Amino acid sequence: MKKKRILADILLVAGVLAAALIVFLLIPRGGGSTVVVTVDGKEYASLPLDEDAELLIESEGGTNLLIISGGKASVVEADCPNQVCVETGAISSEGQLIVCLPHKVVIEIVD
């Protein structure tokens, strides 16, 4: 009985990991060229990734400072409580995301 449960546990974990791998493989990857900023589901700004720029994203919740430099986009400053967006670091390829849940801000790279 106990052995059976352990087997079931292992199958469960393996199943989830397999699903993760499949989703991972399905995600398109490769060079992105545009940084799209969405606030609360609406497009806020769209910037080319190959031009250095600085954008202060102002939303209901507060502000996030987005910097595009050397083909990479990152949030360097935000007044949100958890700072997940800042800790995410720089993104540079298609499909990568920086998300600030408290401010409902999504920064993504598209082709």
Added chain:
Amino acid sequence: MLGVMAALALVLGYVESLIPTGIPGVKLGLGNLVVLAAMYAISVRGAAAVAAVKIVLGGLLFGSFAGLLYSLAGGAASFLVMLLLKKSERFGLVGVSAAGGVVHNIAQLAVACAVLGGIKLAYMLPLLLVSGVAAGLIVGAAAIPCVKLAEKIAGKGEK
């Protein structure tokens, strides 16, 4: 007994917010340790109470209102799935915990998708699935002695 457990879950939830996991937004879910112990050693109802107190008070004390929404969705979904798997009696404690961790993350992602619009957040799904399993495994393994301890205390003191 339940009050002490709820307090313990709260403290663990706070403590883990101080421990960085290396990946932004990823947490261990140590509070689930206590919820599991309550579910196995005391009663389903008791576990639900502990989970509810942890989420609502934890959200009010240490988090934001928006955060509360995510915690509620994750907590409720993972609690239901863990309960179902436990009732099925086909899975061990570790498996139940792992499933709870995964479902917790999926539910939070689903809320994020609904709030932020668009399913592009699905890009984060693989990371969240793997981290959910990993956290669930760790917490599940750690929960085994906790359940024994809780059974001992509950058996003697009877709530």
